Amino acid sequence: IKPQRTVLMEPSLFLLPADKISQSQSFNVGTAGAKIFLGPASDEFGYTVQQAPNYQDKWLLVGAPWSDNRKGDVYKCPVQGSSNRCDKLNLQDSVTIPDVTGVNTNMSLGLTLAPNHTGHDFLMCGPLWGQQCGDQNFYPGICSKLNPLFQLQPAFSPAIQKCTGLMDIVIVLDGSNSIYPWPPMTEFLLKLIPSLDIGPQSTQVTLAVIQYSDDQKVEFKLNRYTDRSQMLNAASKISQKYGTSTNTFAAISFASKQAFSASNGGRPEAAKVMVVVTDGESHDSYNRDSVIAECDKQGIIRFGIAVLGYYTRNNIDTKNLIQEIKSIASEPTEKHFFNVSEEAVLSTIAGTLGKRIFSIEGTGKGGDSFQMEMSQVGFSAYYSKQQDMMMLGAVGAYAWSGTVVHQKGSVATIFPFSAFEGTLQERNHSSLLGYALTTLTDGSTEYFVAGAPRSxxxxxxxxxxxxxxxxxxxxxxxxxxxxxxxxxxxLCSLDVDDDKVTDLLLVGAPMYMNELKKEQGRVYLFSVTKGILSEQGFLNGPSGNENARFGIAISVIPDLDLNGFSDVVVGAPLEDQGKGVIYIYNGYNQGLKKDFSQVPHTTFVFKKYMKNRGFIHISLELKLCMC
Structure with a gap:
């Protein structure tokens, strides 16, 4: 089932002409004359829908998160007039963060649409917006507001990553006679350089290359190139130096004293990284201890790469060579030492080496521990009127434990893993906290609510x-x-009598299985007292003889039966052989009636559109695949 159409009905879902009211007293909702908006099924058109009155007209905003190969977008559809044409806003390429290499290929813009309390400004999010750091992509998510004229406001990403701290990298490359053939050495550089975060903030990483044999030759200094394309061009033109000696430790000493110096572009505040590539034992190993001690004193992190081609071709034992290169590498050796069988396969380790260099400061934590890098902030959103603040769900945070971000103006508060750890008490770190959000209020105090469906x-x-x-x-x-x-x-909070005090919290469990092993779905009711929940049973919904996913969408709607209390509509998108059904429940002075008052039968409205097509619904499968 793929959403592809939006149906507008009165007061919030159907259009009910005034002259038909007398004919519809026994119904909450009339279906005749419904206005239909069509959109591409492949775009997931209709996945999210919000009413959007602007200064002059009334509109629907419709999310299409798979538009343009899952970049996503939003459509505006006119409520007034006879036209049912929706116009695409074409926003996906404009949602960017300055000075950040963004990846919008699968960002799913429009997966989340949320109004603020005025109903005029809207927040839209693309939770799978990516940020490129070197050859790694993170997915912090991105959000932006639309003003009443549907103009895009500056985007923000609370979990944006610091790709690297300042880092100076020096490659010390053996160019002696025994290196053969030479092209694999330059190919290694050409594959390593793209994996490093050089640009658009070009001062983050600088790179120098020193080639050595009997003596040293500076191919280019740290401050020579800060643009990746220029550096690749220079690296491709490096020719072999040749020489009869392999003075490895003289080259390392030269690099530590000269290449990292301020006069050659070194920065005192930058992390220092050295990569040594050689195919033979050194002729100056007597200097090893003093040279390595000097590197340690300067805090230079060293990677050692042993190329075994010459030894293999001449049937020489590689034990001593490997031992020497391991002594050059920093601790722990297993992360800083590589060996390859011959020059031709040297480039195959470039990607792994780049990631290990990146991990030194790439995550800002000096290791492999992920926190907010895959957080997908904006997977859900809810506006707190009392706090004038937007709640944002971050289901991918802390290895999929999830968390909640409170965004007020330009200030974001990201709650740490420890904030909810004791309550979740999870073992598998996959609670997806923040999947759904809402608030409760007792008039003076506002309580925040977050769902964690896999806890x-x-x-x-x-x-x-x-x-x-x-x-x-x-x-x-x-x-x-x-x-x-x-x-x-x-999650859906309900103030039945509009006294600014939350009466009920409705919680959906759309994959709840009945005794027939059908995913019938269930919606639980909880009364609320000072933020404390008390279960009041559940809504009576589908008969249970088919998969329905009842409760996959729940919304408060205006008073349909004119008794002075708000009502609720619940979606069951897979019912009726996948066509989808909505259930209407009426509020009354003591809460919400558990039996539905109406299941609007709208199939006749769509009859001429229905060949090989389905009703609009909010699809849990789409949200699941986002994770």
């Missing part, structure tokens, strides 16, 4: 407040009752 496999909902030190305090938590039900993947 301990059964799902969980966490309610918290934030103290003046911007630290979360857990108020309450509820866990799902069935493994795999995705409890907490959908």
């Amino acid at each position: 301990n496999h059964s799902g969980q909902v966490i309610i918290y407040t934030v103290n003046p030190q911007k630290q979360p305090t857990i108020v309450d938590t509820e866990r799902g009752k069935q493994i795999g039900s995705y409890f907490g993947s959908v």
Whole structure:
């Protein structure tokens, strides 16, 4: 099932002409004369829909997160008038961060659409927007606002990564007679350089190349090239120096004293990295201890690469060569030492070497521990009117444990893993906290709610407040009752009588299985008292004889039955053989009726459109594949 059409109905879903009201007293919703907006199924048109009144007209904003090979985009569709044509806003190439190499190939812009409290400004996010650092891509996600005229505001990415600190790298390359053939040596450079973060912030990484045999030759200094293309061009033109001696330690000493010096472009504040590539034992090993001690004193991190081609061709034992190159490499040796069988395969380790160089400071943490690099901030969003702040879900944070980001103006508060660790109590780090978000209020205090549908496999909902030190305090938590039900993947807070106090929290578990092993879905009701939840049962929905995914979308809608209390609509997108069904539940003075008042049958409206096509719905499968 792929969303491809949006249906506009009154008050928030259907258009109900005034002259038909008298004919529809027994119904909440009329379906005759529904306005239909069509869009490409392959774009997931209709995945998200928001009403968007601007200064003059009424519109729908429709997300199409797979548009343009999953770059994503947003359409605007006119509510008024006879036209049902939707115009694409063509935003995907304009959502960028200055001075950051962005990757928007699969960013899925429009996967999240959220209004602020005025209903005029909208936040849209592309949670799979990537950031390129060297040859690695991170996925911090990106968001941007649309003003009432649908003009794009500056984008932001709270989890943007610091690709590297300042880093000076010197390649010490053996150019003696025994190196044969020479082209693999330059090919190694040409594959290594693209893996380093040189540009667009070109001062981050600088690179120098020194070739040696009997003596040393500076091919280019650290401050010679700060553009990757210029550096690649220079590296491709390096020719073999030749020489009868392999004075490795003289070359290392020269590099440590000269190549890293300020006069040759070295920066005192930069991390110092040296890569030594040689195919033979040195002729000056007597200097080894003093030279390596000097490198350690300067804090130079060293990678040693032994090329065994000459030894193999001449049937020479490689033990001593390997031992010497290991002594050059920094500790731990297993991360800083390489050996290759011959020159021709040297380039095959360039990528791995680049990643290990990058990991020195590439994540800002000096290792392989990922925190917010794959966070996908903007996977969900909810606006807090009381705090004038946007909540953003980051399901990929902390190795898929997830977290929540509070964005107020240009200031982002990212809650650490420790903030929710004790409450989640997970073992497999895959809770996906932040999958869904909402707030609760008792009038004076606002409580934040985050869903974690994979927490301990059964799902969980966490309610918290934030103290003046911007630290979360857990108020309450509820866990799902069935493994795999995705409890907490959908959240909806309900103020039935519009007194600014939350009466109920509705929690969707759309993959809840009934006794027939069908994914019928379930929506749980919780009453709210000072942020504490008390279960009040669940809504009665589909009959249970087919997969329905009931509860995959839940929304509060205006008072349809005119009794003075807000109502709720719940989607079941796979019901009716995948056509999709919505259920309407009426509010009353004590809460929400658990039995639906209507299941609008709209199939006749779409009959002429339905050949090989499906109804709009919000697809859990799409969100799952994002993770």
